[in-house]
Amino acid sequence: MLNRKYIPILVTFGLLAAMFAAGSFRYTGFFSAQVLYNLLIDNSFLIITAVGMTFVIISGGIDLSVGSVIALTTMLCASLVEQQGWSPAVVIPMVLILGSLFGTLMGAIIHYFKIQPFIVTLAGMFLARGVCYIISINTITVTNGFFTKVAQTKVILPGGNISINVIIALALVLAAIFLAHYTRFGRNVYAIGGSEQSALLMGLPVARTKILVYAFSGFCSALAGVVFTFYMLSGYGLHAMGLELDTIAAVVIGGTLLTGGVGYIAGTFIGVLIQGVIQTIISFEGTLSSWWTKIVIGLLLFVFILFQRLLSERRITLKT
Amino acid sequence: MGGKLYRHHLFWPVTVLGALLLFNLIYSPDFFSLVIRGGNLYGSLIDILNFGAPLILVSIGMTLVIATGGIDLSVGSIVAISGAMACLTISKGTDQSSFLLVIGAVGASIILSVVLGMWNGALVTITRIQPIIATLILMVAGRGIAQLITSGQIITVSNSNYEYIGAGSLAALPFSIFIVAAALLIASLLTRRTAIGLFIESVGSNPEASRLAGLRSKTVILTVYIFCGLCAGVAGLILSSNVSSADGNNAGLWYELDAILAVVIGGTSLNGGRFYLMGTVIGALIIQTLTTTIYMIGVPPEITLVVKAFVVLAVCLIQSEAFRKTLITRWKKRNYPAEQEVTRHA
Numbered sequence: 001m002l003n004r005k006y007i008p009i010l011v012t013f014g015l016l017a018a019m020f021a022a023g024s025f026r027y028t029g030f031f032s033a034q035v036l037y038n039l040l041i042d043n044s045f046l047i048i049t050a051v052g053m054t055f056v057i058i059s060g061g062i063d064l065s066v067g068s069v070i071a072l073t074t075m076l077c078a079s080l081v082e083q084q085g086w087s088p089a090v091v092i093p094m095v096l097i098l099g100s101l102f103g104t105l106m107g108a109i110i111h112y113f114k115i116q117p118f119i120v121t122l123a124g125m126f127l128a129r130g131v132c133y134i135i136s137i138n139t140i141t142v143t144n145g146f147f148t149k150v151a152q153t154k155v156i157l158p159g160g161n162i163s164i165n166v167i168i169a170l171a172l173v174l175a176a177i178f179l180a181h182y183t184r185f186g187r188n189v190y191a192i193g194g195s196e197q198s199a200l201l202m203g204l205p206v207a208r209t210k211i212l213v214y215a216f217s218g219f220c221s222a223l224a225g226v227v228f229t230f231y232m233l234s235g236y237g238l239h240a241m242g243l244e245l246d247t248i249a250a251v252v253i254g255g256t257l258l259t260g261g262v263g264y265i266a267g268t269f270i271g272v273l274i275q276g277v278i279q280t281i282i283s284f285e286g287t288l289s290s291w292w293t294k295i296v297i298g299l300l301l302f303v304f305i306l307f308q309r310l311l312s313e314r315r316i317t318l319k320t
Numbered sequence: 321m322g323g324k325l326y327r328h329h330l331f332w333p334v335t336v337l338g339a340l341l342l343f344n345l346i347y348s349p350d351f352f353s354l355v356i357r358g359g360n361l362y363g364s365l366i367d368i369l370n371f372g373a374p375l376i377l378v379s380i381g382m383t384l385v386i387a388t389g390g391i392d393l394s395v396g397s398i399v400a401i402s403g404a405m406a407c408l409t410i411s412k413g414t415d416q417s418s419f420l421l422v423i424g425a426v427g428a429s430i431i432l433s434v435v436l437g438m439w440n441g442a443l444v445t446i447t448r449i450q451p452i453i454a455t456l457i458l459m460v461a462g463r464g465i466a467q468l469i470t471s472g473q474i475i476t477v478s479n480s481n482y483e484y485i486g487a488g489s490l491a492a493l494p495f496s497i498f499i500v501a502a503a504l505l506i507a508s509l510l511t512r513r514t515a516i517g518l519f520i521e522s523v524g525s526n527p528e529a530s531r532l533a534g535l536r537s538k539t540v541i542l543t544v545y546i547f548c549g550l551c552a553g554v555a556g557l558i559l560s561s562n563v564s565s566a567d568g569n570n571a572g573l574w575y576e577l578d579a580i581l582a583v584v585i586g587g588t589s590l591n592g593g594r595f596y597l598m599g600t601v602i603g604a605l606i607i608q609t610l611t612t613t614i615y616m617i618g619v620p621p622e623i624t625l626v627v628k629a630f631v632v633l634a635v636c637l638i639q640s641e642a643f644r645k646t647l648i649t650r651w652k653k654r655n656y657p658a659e660q661e662v663t664r665h666a
Contacts, residue, residue, distance in 0.1 A: 064577075113643040115636045116590050122577055123632040130625030245460060258453050291467035291568075298461020305449050305457070 008255035008308060009267045016270050019277045027284040033159025037166070039276040044165035045070065045224040045231060047272045049243065050250045051176045052220025054268045057251055058180075059213045060193040060260030061117035065106065065124035066221040067243035069099055071236070072128040073225020078140035078235025081147065088146040096222045102128070103218020107211035125244070132237035139236040142229060151230045165227045172223065176265045189213055193260030249297055250275055253304050274300070329587045332638055333602040336585070336631075340609045347617055361492045364612060372608030373496035374399070374555035376601055378575055379582040380500075380507050381551030383600040384544045386583050389524045389592025390444060390451035392545065395579055397462025398436050398552035399572025402429040403560030404469040410477045422481040430553050436462070437549020441542035459576065466568035476565040486562030496558045503551060508597055520544060524592030578607055585635050606635075 024031030040047075049066045056063045073095045080086045080094075106124045110117050142148070154161040180186040188209040191199040200206050228239060248258075254271030256263025278296050344351040344364075354363040378395050385392045409425035436458060443454035488495040511517030519540045522530045527537045555575075560566045584590060585606055586599025610631055614624045637643045 109633070109637075112646075113637060113640040115640050116584075118590065119581070119584055119632065119636055122581070123629045123636070125629075126625045126632065127629035130623060130627075130629060134623060134626065245456075248456065249460060252453060252456075258450055289467075289472055291464040291472060294464030295461050295468070298457050298464065301453075301457045301460060302443075305453055306447060309447055309449060 009264055009270070011307065012253065012255055012267055012270045012274070012304075016274050016277065019274065019281070023277065023281045023284065027281075030280075030284055033157070034161075035280060037157065037160045037162045039273055039280065040166040040169070041163050042279075043272050043276045044163070044169035045228045045240075046243070046246060046250065046275070047169040047269060048172055048220050048224040048227060050247045050254075050268045050272050051172055051265055052217035053247045054251050054254070054256055054263055054265055055176070055180070055189055055213050056117075056217045057248075057256050057258060058193045058260060058263045059189045059210060060196065061110065061210070061213070062121065062248070062258075063103075063106075063214065063217045063221075064118065064121040064244050065102075065128055066217065066224075066247055067240040068125045068128035068132070069102060069218060069221035070225040070228050070240040070243060071132050071238070073099060073222045074229045074232065074235040074239050075132045075135050075140070075237060076235070077147075077226060077229045078142050079135050081144045082140055082142060088144060092226055095226060096219060099222020099225070100215045100219040103221075104211055104215040106218070107214030110214065111207050111210045129237065135237075136235075137237060139234050142233045142235065147230060147233060151233055163230070165230055168223070168227055172220070173265060173269050180265050185209065185212065190261060193262075195261075246275065246297075249301055253300060255304075255308065257308065329596050330599055330602065332635070333586055333599050333606065336635055336638075337602055337606050337609065340606065340613060344609075344613055344616070351616070356492065364616065366494065368605065368608050368612050369497050370494040371612075372604055373494070373500045374558045375575070375578055375582065375608060376500050376604040377503055377551050377555040377558070378579045379586075379600045379604045380503055380597060381548030382576075382579040383583050383586070383588055383595050383597055384507070384511070384520060385451070385548045386580070386588055386590060387520045387524045387592060387595035388541050388544050389527070390541065390545070391455065391580065391590070392440060392548050392552075393452065393455040393576045394436070394440060394458035394462055395548065395552040395555075396572040396575035397459050397466060398433050398549055399556035399559060399575055400466035400566075400568050400570075401436065401462055401469065402433045402553040402556030403566040403571050404466045404475065404568050405429045405432050406482070406557055407475040407477050407560055407566035408469055410479050410482055411475050419481050422479060425482065426485075426557060429557055430550065433549045433553025433556070434546055435549075437546040437552075438542070440549065441545030444545065445538040445541050463568070466571070468568075470566055470568040472568065474565050474567045478564060482561050483564055484561070486558040486560070487564075496562075499554060499558065503554070504597065504601060507547075511595075511597065516540075521593055521595065524595070579604075581632060582607055585632075606631075 020031075020036075029035075049070065053063055053066060076095050076098070077088075077091055080091045081088055102124065106120050109115060110120045150164050153164050155164070155167065180189070188199070188204050188206075191202070191204055192206055192209055196206060225240075229235065232239065250271035251263070251268050252258065252271070253274055254264065254267030254269070256267060275297060278300070279293055282290070282293055282296075341351075351364050354361050354365065356362075378399065382392055382395065406425040406429040409428050410421055413421040413424075415421065440451075440455050440458060443449050443457070444451050447454075484495060485499075486496055490498055511520065519530070519535055522533070522535060523537045523540045527541075530540075531537045552572075552575075556572060559571055580590075582603035583600050585603035586596050586601070588595045588599060607628075610628065611624065614627055619627070
């Protein structure tokens with residue numbers, strides 16, 4: 001018998017399959033491996049961000065700073081490599097560390113001073129976006145050999161090709177699944193999301209785990225920023241505007257509860273792909289304008305949340 | 321007396337606002353000067369009130385929602401939809417300058433924003449979805465709807481009656497200030513002179529207990545979301561009429577964040593329960609004053625966000641009990657080790 005807790009994730013996957021099938025029947029050329037690969041190529045940075053966000057949301061928090069950290073990372077990469085002439089081998093590890101430190105700082109403020117994550121990460125969002133504009137208000141194009149080489153490298157797969165970004169994103173997803181389900185840290189995150197008080201009374205390292213969760217999210221955002229630089233080959237303060245919302249929407253569509261304690265990395269992965277499929281369908285349709293994406297994602301959010309609600313209510317009635 | 325003043329809920333917000341104004345006074349003395357030109361008052365203070373009006377309005381609605389333990393992320397989208405709706409109605413009218421057309425446009429926008437508020441409220445009460453997600457739906461979809469209404473373009477209108485809402489003046493003051501004052505007056509009277517305020521605080525502290533005590537929790541919550549939608553709708557009218565155009569993409573962008581910030585700076589806890597309308601108004605004024613100050617002292621506008629980040633953090637840290645305690649213990653440890661010893665053994 002199937003475990004009940006996997007039902008939301010299966011429904012999400014079913015929806016993805018149904019949407020892909022519908023697209024394949026309706027448009028010629030939709031059903032191909034390359035369309036599927038393009039989904040991954042165009043959304044690899046979103047997948048990476050959403051993985052970090054999933055951990056934060058499972059722990060019962062929220063991170064609004066992800067979009068601006070991505071923008072800041074693209075800006076740092078572009079300006080250090082292009083204008084200061086630093087080597088990418090120094091810049092990339094440095095921005096990853098900076099992203100993690102930024103997350104750690106926010107996590108520490110949230111935990112030790114007991115300020116709402118919403119407000120602290122909001123301040124983080126303003127700060128990172130502002131620093132971008134201090135560096136430069138213009139786009140900085142990246143022409144560095146290493147960056148262009150990574151951006152242009154194609155990995156040949158049956159039926160098409162993918163970029164290095166996809167490999168980074170998939171590796172991170174696998175690592176995150178391992179982290180969430182097979183390590184002590186992962187279990188602590190779920191425990192804190194379920195009930196911070198109980199986790200504390202059980203003697204779990206609440207402070208360390210909470211701060212690490214935000215550090216991990218900061219790391220993921222910075223990594224997404226590096227991937228975004230490969231993808232766009234530029235640094236710009238307006239990059240990834242409003243990405244935090246897309247990320248949260250993907251996490252929720254993937255079956256993670258915003259109350260914390262429940263959720264899967266795999267679900268988030270599918271959630272991002274669903275958003276990608278919507279965009280692909282709209283671009284295949286041609287006559288539909290881009291704002292329909294937002295309306296459809298809003299509708300999907302509504303349907304999904306309602307569905308989760310019904311499911312959790314049935315679970316409660318079954319128990320009693 | 322000093323202790324009492326210190327404990328007053330408006331102490332920190334007013335101090336911050338005072339400090340900002342003091343800084344302006346020192347930095348540029350003509351900050352406080354008011355000039356009468358063409359029968360209207362002009363000056364930085366009037367600007368702050370005028371440009372801050374929509375934010376104050378949205379924040380008032382947000383305060384009540386947060387007081388019930390909820391949150392409304394969709395206000396920015398409602399601002400955009402309302403402005404788009406009004407401008408579309410006017411641009412479709414036969415007689416562009418007619419007064420009735422403006423009444424119709426304003427009516428349509430207000431009805432639409434009430435319906436949107438009701439949608440949020442219904443999601444929270446009937447389907448019992450967490451407020452932050454329930455309103456996230458409209459926040460995401462609402463931007464799309466606003467762009468749908470304007471067909472992704474900026475609708476420009478020229479109607480002097482419509483312009484009056486956001487750019488007109490009454491008794492030498494901008495008309496928008498009076499709209500905000502009226503909204504504030506109504507909200508304060510309803511919440512402080514009738515039992516509604518108590519209902520809201522009670523629902524915010526514990527909805528289940530309130531229901532058992534015979535309170536219609538759901539009606540209270542629904543009303544609060546409708547009021548918030550209405551406030552956002554009127555704010556959208558002010559914003560769009562001020563520039564005589566509607567931009568589905570950028571109107572009211574980040575308003576939800578600024579409004580929530582204003583509420584938090586004003587001392588209302590995001591956990592629900594106690595709420596302070598005056599605190600919120602001061603919070604919104606702090607945000608607006610900060611923006612004006614940054615522009616005035618000639619800091620490049622790019623740095624606005626960085627300054628804002630630090631102010632937000634500073635205000636929240638000052639208000640955090642944990643942070644104040646840490647500071648005080650640090651300070652005491654450094655200066656009076658003996659006293660520390662005494663209190664520990666007492």
